[in-house]
Amino acid sequence: MSEKVLMKGNEAIGEAAIRSGCRHFFGYPITPQTELSAYMAKKMPKIGGVFLQAESEVAAINMVYGAAGAGARAMTSSSSPGISLKSEGISYIAGADLPCVIVDIVRGGPGLGGIQPAQSDYFQVTKGGGHGDYHLIVFAPNSVQEIVSLTADAFNKSEEYRVPAMILGDGTLGQMMEPVDFDSVPEPKKADKSWATTGTGLKREHNIINSLYLSPEALEKTIIERQKRYDIIKEKEQRYEAHDIEDADIVVTAYGTTSRVVESAVKTLRSEGLKVGVIRPITLWPFPDKIFAEAAKTAKAFLSVEMSMGQMVEDVKIAVNGKAPVYFFGRTGGIIPTPQEIIEEVRKIAGGLK
Amino acid sequence: MSARLNIFCGHYGSGKTEVALNYAIKLANEGKKVTIIDLDIVNPYFRTADARKILNEHGIELIASEFANSNLDMPTVPQEIKKVFYDKKSNIIFDVGGDDDGAYVLGQYNSFFKNEPYRMIFVVSTKRPLTGTCDELFEMAKNIEHASRLKFTDIANNTNLGKLTTEDTLLSNYEQISKLSEKMGIPVSMQCGLEKSLSKLPKEFDDRKFPMNIYIKMPWEL
The missing domain is CATH 3.40.50.970 (Thiamin diphosphate (ThDP)-binding fold, Pyr/PP domains)
Structure with a gap:
């Protein structure tokens, strides 16, 4: 090496x-x-x-x-x-x-x-x-x-x-x-x-x-x-990284820098016993819709976290195809979401899942 | 050797800001009055002003461009910098932007530096691209000296690989830094590193160990 x-x-x-x-x-x-x-x-x-x-x-x-x-x-x-x-x-x-x-x-x-x-x-x-x-x-x-x-x-x-x-x-x-x-x-x-x-x-x-x-x-x-x-x-050529989606109630998705913040948040959430998985698109076009379709068979909700007002979330919705609700959380204008904000967002979604 | 005026210069990404912050906090912990100047007019990201909170906690005065951490890429120099040359009670840390591009800004204070002894520390990391060898570092140093119209007095070895740094990393290519020290005729007076790695270095480094904390965090670090 x-x-x-x-x-x-x-x-x-x-x-x-x-x-x-x-x-x-x-x-x-x-x-x-x-x-x-x-x-x-x-x-x-x-x-x-x-x-x-x-x-x-x-x-x-x-x-x-x-x-x-x-x-x-x-x-x-x-x-x-x-x-x-x-x-x-x-x-x-x-x-x-x-x-x-x-x-x-x-x-x-x-x-x-x-x-x-x-x-x-x-x-x-x-x-x-x-x-x-x-x-x-x-x-x-x-x-x-x-x-x-x-x-x-x-x-x-x-x-x-x-x-x-x-x-x-x-x-x-x-x-x-x-x-x-x-x-x-x-x-x-x-x-x-x-x-x-x-x-x-x-x-x-x-x-x-x-x-x-x-x-x-x-x-x-x-x-x-x-x-x-x-x-x-x-x-x-669809590429992604995914983990913990088999048993996930909530699948959080993010790309680039935001995915690093999401990983940090998910680590905390899983340590609290919440079943949270992650899909990180590596190619944005082609969008890795197959893995989302697969995850949508079992997941109860999706959350797209972005540094925007909600753009990739549209592709997530198309890929999930109505099988589960798709939520969005974003900061924009040069603000990076914090792990804490994502943790609270996921807890909110988890609270509404029955 | 110590002086009231301390200037930290080097290749961008060599770790000037972290070294300067740690130096300021060290002096403050010794009970000294300290002012740190964020003089980076080159790069708007990852800068001294990011550590505003921790500096406040240590009672360290921060002078930074009013545009630091704003959404505007505006290379301005705060005018209150000049006061530090008159208030002789404070110890001053200049955190200068990278390369010779960042060092030009020092030229305007030349008349002050002529009248008061200063320390100018060349922060080096051989794990950064384009500054791995004595020759590359020497050329960088000469360019910075030319741009700043000042002379380096010290070398700080801050060779590191971020989170993958071990005691072996700290001294990688050290022979190049020794050569540089000889060629420039100035000492390697600071060996930077986290305490846990520094403690494993040979005894000959005891007189120059500079234990650091990492104050500027990534947005995903809780």
């Missing part, structure tokens, strides 16, 4: 990306993700990679579009308002079937909002953000170590399906330091990139990177073909 180092979440994304073969990073600073850009700025020149601070988020995402079209493993990162700016480019990249990794270290919104951690961009990253029928594969780590393995997975899955992938964190995950090693990063896979614009050498037809289709029939055909890939992803 390699030696552990102490890293911030933002730095760990950078190092994991480099070890995954990413040599093209286009960024624009914004709190709370700036350490990722800073890390890339220091590291990329030393390893023959490209770090470029663009003039805006719009420019940075379009540089990713270009680099990805040429077959490079490319990455950009931002935080909520910056992701809004990138959304047009993300839609174009999805429409051109290009792989890339986009990092979103979420802060409070809407508008400029604030710089403290939030999860109020769940809708934006799982249901669009940009225009058109498209999806991103969205990974939501909850520790610095998991950030490392999911960054590697994001590159590989993105290339496997030619779908852009996103690492969704929040200010706390980006800024906090935990011991980490990079053993979980596999050797970068050589994906088939026969579609890339690498020069024909006068030996093949031109490859064209494009999201414009002159005939509606051709556009619809492309979208349907892409949808088939989305269906495979939904079938094969």
